[in-house]
Amino acid sequence: MANWDRNKRFLLEMVKQPSNNLCADCGSSEPDWASYTLGIFLCVNCSGTHRNLPDISKIKSILLDFWDDALVEFMRENGNATAKARFEKCVPPFYYRPQEKDCCILKDQWIRAKYERLEFSEEGNYYQQAYSSGIYEGTLWKKSNDNKQFVRRRFLLSQKDLSLRYFVNDDSKTPKAVISMKDLNAIFQPEKIGHAHGLQISYQQEGRGRNLFVYHDNGQEIVFWFNAIRATRLSYLKRLNPSALEEELIPLITRTSLKEGYMEKTGPTQWEPFKRRWFILNATDRKLLYFKTSLDAVELGAVFIGTESHGYSVKECQPKHTRGCKWRCGFSMETPDRQFVFMCEQEQDQKEWLEAFREVISQPMTPQHYTTEASLRRRT
Numbered sequence: 001m002a003n004w005d006r007n008k009r010f011l012l013e014m015v016k017q018p019s020n021n022l023c024a025d026c027g028s029s030e031p032d033w034a035s036y037t038l039g040i041f042l043c044v045n046c047s048g049t050h051r052n053l054p055d056i057s058k059i060k061s062i063l064l065d066f067w068d069d070a071l072v073e074f075m076r077e078n079g080n081a082t083a084k085a086r087f088e089k090c091v092p093p094f095y096y097r098p099q100e101k102d103c104c105i106l107k108d109q110w111i112r113a114k115y116e117r118l119e120f121s122e123e124g125n126y127y128q129q130a131y132s133s134g135i136y137e138g139t140l141w142k143k144s145n146d147n148k149q150f151v152r153r154r155f156l157l158s159q160k161d162l163s164l165r166y167f168v169n170d171d172s173k174t175p176k177a178v179i180s181m182k183d184l185n186a187i188f189q190p191e192k193i194g195h196a197h198g199l200q201i202s203y204q205q206e207g208r209g210r211n212l213f214v215y216h217d218n219g220q221e222i223v224f225w226f227n228a229i230r231a232t233r234l235s236y237l238k239r240l241n242p243s244a245l246e247e248e249l250i251p252l253i254t255r256t257s258l259k260e261g262y263m264e265k266t267g268p269t270q271w272e273p274f275k276r277r278w279f280i281l282n283a284t285d286r287k288l289l290y291f292k293t294s295l296d297a298v299e300l301g302a303v304f305i306g307t308e309s310h311g312y313s314v315k316e317c318q319p320k321h322t323r324g325c326k327w328r329c330g331f332s333m334e335t336p337d338r339q340f341v342f343m344c345e346q347e348q349d350q351k352e353w354l355e356a357f358r359e360v361i362s363q364p365m366t367p368q369h370y371t372t373e374a375s376l377r378r379r380t
């Protein structure tokens, strides 16, 4: 019993040290689990994945389990920093390191890559070569544009011409689409897509926002695709900005939108019935895109969001009428051309949209933004 208490105290001291006070795999704070075969401190969520790798990692709770002297000594000799030096020795710069908030598949594969496949323990690891070699090819399930079905499509990613193509048939020579790395953005959207491995690929074509929704049944494959796309995006960014530091380009590889979700919207006279639309607010290009549903391939429209001094503002409001409108939390957006009225389902949502718009409106515009504004206003 004496050992039980003393050893628990030792572990609680260890886990407070700066190198151990974050989960070794997702960086979340106050880890209270540990792998006593790898010598790392973990959050409960990551410990769940370790539990699925029993040949490599064995898990105990710091507070609830019994720790004998030898195991405590092992933890002291190892720890997060030692494990990191060994298992994260050569993580490619473009490789996405998941954080606490990220989806399960990213965290699960990061843990498997590090400890099971030893993907980052030596230079030129077999698995790492797969997504670093400049070309990646295979089939993915892609949501059909006409209905909710997913269909098999062959995809080909090439670093040489900085593009992603896909083909309707396995043996077709002519791609259905050639997507440039210029505006391509790939992010996991498991909830929206309704599949744990669901990946959304967004891009621009003829000035319109477009989406592809894909998944692969195998978790390793979809994360390889994701990182192969990241590698190709990084080559594109390097070619575009040859003098920039790699650290400056890495945050630009993939972006998340400021906010997305359903709202109800009426037409320009505000007497038209309200219609539910899926909105995406992008802080980078200051565009609010809207789609018929969350899984639509092509945008219905886009609104540029400028600054207050250019006549853009948002405020809470009640609409003139409520035809077609099921939701009650309204706000309006003023632009130089017209007023928009939006209805949100929940007050929380309304608050988040208002905050998101205010954040964009408060940022100064760049020359690129003036060009975007001019082209969007011409379109409407």
Ligand SMILES: *[C@@H]1O[C@H](CO)[C@@H](O)[C@H](O)[C@H]1NC(C)=O
Pocket: 044, 045, 046, 048, 049, 100, 101, 102, 103, 104
């Ligand atoms: C870990 O977090 C994910 C969401 O990020 C959740 O779906 C999953 O159930 C969690 N697993 C455990 C073991 O808590």
Ligand SMILES: *[C@@H]1O[C@H](CO)[C@@H](O)[C@H](O)[C@H]1NC(C)=O
Pocket: 182, 183, 184, 185, 202, 204, 255, 256, 257, 282, 283, 284, 285
């Ligand atoms: C926002 O727009 C920029 C420029 O078009 C694009 O590169 C980026 O991927 C977009 N972000 C999202 C989340 O789609």
Ligand SMILES: CC(=O)N[C@H]1CO[C@H](CO)[C@@H](O)[C@@H]1O
Pocket: 018, 019, 020, 022, 023, 024, 025, 026, 027, 080, 081, 082, 084
């Ligand atoms: C993922 C993570 O944040 N783990 C921590 C484990 O310990 C190392 C070494 O000090 C830290 O750098 C990591 O932040």
Ligand SMILES: [Zn+2]
Pocket: 023, 024, 025, 026, 027, 028, 042, 043, 044, 045, 046, 047
């Ligand atoms: Zn964790």
